[in-house]
Amino acid sequence: MKKILTQELLLSLTADKPSISPKFFYDAIGSHLFDVITLLEEYYPTRTEKWIMDAYQRDIADAVDDCDVLLDLGAGNCAKASRLFDAIEPKQYWALDISKEYLEAAVADLQKQFPHIEMSAHALDLSLPLSFPDLQKLRKIFFFPGSSIGNYDPEKADQFFANIAYECHGNGGLLIGVDLVKDDETLHLAYNDPLGVTAAFNLNALLNVNRLIGSNFNLQDWEHYAFFNASKSRIEMHLRALTDVEVVLPGNGTQDHLISFNAGDLIHTENSYKYTQERFVEKLRRAGFDDIHCWTDPSDYFLVCFANANKPS
Numbered sequence: 001m002k003k004i005l006t007q008e009l010l011l012s013l014t015a016d017k018p019s020i021s022p023k024f025f026y027d028a029i030g031s032h033l034f035d036v037i038t039l040l041e042e043y044y045p046t047r048t049e050k051w052i053m054d055a056y057q058r059d060i061a062d063a064v065d066d067c068d069v070l071l072d073l074g075a076g077n078c079a080k081a082s083r084l085f086d087a088i089e090p091k092q093y094w095a096l097d098i099s100k101e102y103l104e105a106a107v108a109d110l111q112k113q114f115p116h117i118e119m120s121a122h123a124l125d126l127s128l129p130l131s132f133p134d135l136q137k138l139r140k141i142f143f144f145p146g147s148s149i150g151n152y153d154p155e156k157a158d159q160f161f162a163n164i165a166y167e168c169h170g171n172g173g174l175l176i177g178v179d180l181v182k183d184d185e186t187l188h189l190a191y192n193d194p195l196g197v198t199a200a201f202n203l204n205a206l207l208n209v210n211r212l213i214g215s216n217f218n219l220q221d222w223e224h225y226a227f228f229n230a231s232k233s234r235i236e237m238h239l240r241a242l243t244d245v246e247v248v249l250p251g252n253g254t255q256d257h258l259i260s261f262n263a264g265d266l267i268h269t270e271n272s273y274k275y276t277q278e279r280f281v282e283k284l285r286r287a288g289f290d291d292i293h294c295w296t297d298p299s300d301y302f303l304v305c306f307a308n309a310n311k312p313s
């Protein structure tokens with residue numbers, strides 16, 4: 001595993017535009033930091049999505065209809081899914097996330113609160129193709145909140161939707177939350193909170209990489225840098241080198257890899273695409289969903305959709 005991750009990071013860090021995948025944000029510290037971000041005044045997405053899900057709980061449950069299995073993709077603390085349990089009444093709950101320890105603790109806690117729902121925690125990487133052969137005959141509802149879809153480049157999002165639509169086998173759908181385009185200042189502040197929690201979350205990716213592959217990134221050499229790229233309709237998060245930096249990625253039995261950065265160089269850590277409702281619904285349709293229901297908040301900050309999967313042809 002260490003070798004595969006080292007190869008992946010070596011490739012992405014030595015590319016023309018160096019990057020670290022956003023999945024590296026999420027170790028136990030990153031998951032907790034994300035939870036703190038959701039409490040910040042400036043970070044509107046979580047409270048707005050919760051508001052929509054509470055305000056339209058009945059309509060969401062009617063649209064979803066029966067639910068044999070609720071699959072929570074990037075479940076985190078599982079709080080959003082659990083708010084829907086009483087309305088949707090899933091028979092099974094599958095929580096999927098890359099942050100293993102954090103996920104397992106959250107599911108164990110939730111199982112005590114909802115003993116009648118069969119629950120399981122699955123530590124896996126959602127950026128790989130998903131397949132659920134054991135659940136083929138069941139009505140599956142995929143839940144993808146938190147605007148995590150915004151982290152996918154538009155083409156990757158199309159592939160992801162097509163994968164989910166196929167996995168429903170004509171019996172199920174996707175309940176998804178996505179962040180909408182809005183004024184630059186609101187967007188900027190949401191990713192540049194004055195307390196510096198988002199900065200810590202971003203920098204923690206370097207500590208997680210160090211822990212996973214034994215590299216020697218030094219936090220003092222890097223700063224958080226996030227801005228709204230209007231032409232691409234996305235927030236970009238980067239880490240910017242404060243000085244010239246040399247980082248060693250251990251070779252695991254082969255030669256170590258030395259990567260050099262100059263002061264001012266960037267490592268791209270996350271995109272967070274912002275959609276219009278029309279564009280987002282069109283993407284879902286193209287991927288094989290139909291009968292799409294949409295709910296927003298009064299400021300049109302955030303969108304929750306339920307989309308029924310068509311039968312694969």
Ligand SMILES: C[S@@+](CC[C@H](N)C(=O)[O-])C[C@H]1O[C@@H](n2cnc3c(N)ncnc32)[C@H](O)[C@@H]1O
Pocket residue numbers: 022023026031034046073074075076077078080096097098099124125126127145146147148
């Ligand atoms: C933005 S948070 C959303 C958490 C929660 N669903 C919510 O809406 O509050 C993204 C979640 O996806 C998980 N995640 C990120 N990349 C992942 C990947 N490649 N595979 C699996 N889980 C991933 C993170 O650990 C985190 O819990």
